[in-house]
Amino acid sequence: MPHDHDHPHDHATTHRHPLRPDQDDTLTYWRAMEVAVRALLIDKGIVTADEVRRQVEDMDHRSPLQGARVVAKAWADPEYRKLLLEDGGAACEAIGLDRGPYKLVVVENTDAVHNVIVCTLCSCYPRWLLGLPPDWYKSRSYRSRVINTPREVLKEFGTSIGEEVVVRVHDSTADMRYLVLPRRPAGTEGWSEERLAGLVTRDSMVGVALARNP
Amino acid sequence: MSAPETMAPRFRSGDEVAVRSAYPVGHVRTPYYIRGKRGVIERLCGAFGNPEELAYARSGLPRQPLYRVRFLQREVWPDYGGNPQDTVDVEIFQHWLESAA
Numbered sequence: 663m664p665h666d667h668d669h670p671h672d673h674a675t676t677h678r679h680p681l682r683p684d685q686d687d688t689l690t691y692w693r694a695m696e697v698a699v700r701a702l703l704i705d706k707g708i709v710t711a712d713e714v715r716r717q718v719e720d721m722d723h724r725s726p727l728q729g730a731r732v733v734a735k736a737w738a739d740p741e742y743r744k745l746l747l748e749d750g751g752a753a754c755e756a757i758g759l760d761r762g763p764y765k766l767v768v769v770e771n772t773d774a775v776h777n778v779i780v781c782t783l784c785s786c787y788p789r790w791l792l793g794l795p796p797d798w799y800k801s802r803s804y805r806s807r808v809i810n811t812p813r814e815v816l817k818e819f820g821t822s823i824g825e826e827v828v829v830r831v832h833d834s835t836a837d838m839r840y841l842v843l844p845r846r847p848a849g850t851e852g853w854s855e856e857r858l859a860g861l862v863t864r865d866s867m868v869g870v871a872l873a874r875n876p
Numbered sequence: 877m878s879a880p881e882t883m884a885p886r887f888r889s890g891d892e893v894a895v896r897s898a899y900p901v902g903h904v905r906t907p908y909y910i911r912g913k914r915g916v917i918e919r920l921c922g923a924f925g926n927p928e929e930l931a932y933a934r935s936g937l938p939r940q941p942l943y944r945v946r947f948l949q950r951e952v953w954p955d956y957g958g959n960p961q962d963t964v965d966v967e968i969f970q971h972w973l974e975s976a977a
Binding site: 783 | 907953963968969
């Protein structure tokens with residue numbers, strides 16, 4: 663066993679690392695609040711522990727795969743694309759997905775316009791289509807910088823947008839939720855929706871990246 | 877006469893508007909950076925309970941028309957360095973908007 667670490671120990675005894683405190687036992691103010699409210703709701707018979715767990719399970723099942731199905735169908739089916747841009751909720755329902763608790767606004771990337779989504783006030787995100795938002799989406803750094811220097815922030819994601827292309831930032835401040843319809847990559851003519859969906863990433867639907875090339 | 881449940885929309889797509897420069901305390905969903913700025917109504921999104929009321933467990937009525945308002949980035953951030961046509965679209969409730977036509 664290498665002895666390149668700096669904590670003292672007795673070589674005569676069995677090698678043991680010093681005890682490191684667990685990092686999952688911090689009862690913060692908000693954590694205590696959640697535990698207390700949950701316990702009260704269960705005690706008062708308003709929800710059951712089973713229902714709470716089921717909601718968490720349902721949330722964990724949502725993922726960008728749902729959004730990718732929507733995008734791939736819009737690429738493959740012009741009528742569906744039209745519906746998606748006019749009425750996002752109806753387009754979700756049309757392929758058996760949850761309509762979602764909020765109104766869905768779909769913004770389409772073209773060769774002249776690139777769209778990117780942020781919620782500068784908190785972390786609003788179309789969870790029923792993309793699952794939980796990534797940590798960077800909720801970070802102050804992303805929220806405060808993508809709003810006024812979107813091109814620089816997109817470059818940090820490896821996404822360079824030409825000067826001639828208009829960048830539209832959408833700030834999700836109230837009751838709408840947003841999904842970017844990325845551009846369909848070249849060289850995918852005749853592909854099935856299932857195969858197309860494999861090119862649609864979470865980040866491309868937030869607008870910080872383009873869809874994958876085949 | 878009882879108060880209406882939903883306020884009638886005052887603006888249409890394409891109307892020029894300005895966001896009120898107001899700084900009330902409480903739960904406000906009009907970002908600071910957009911107050912006092914001029915933009916154009918992109919669309920009417922519908923009418924929704926007023927978050928400034930809902931946040932305090934009140935009814936949120938009357939519902940307020942909610943708009944997506946499009947602003948030029950160079951209008952919002954005077955030193956903006958990108959394409960002069962770049963925009964930011966923000967959802968803003970009607971009671972935060974004034975006509976700027």
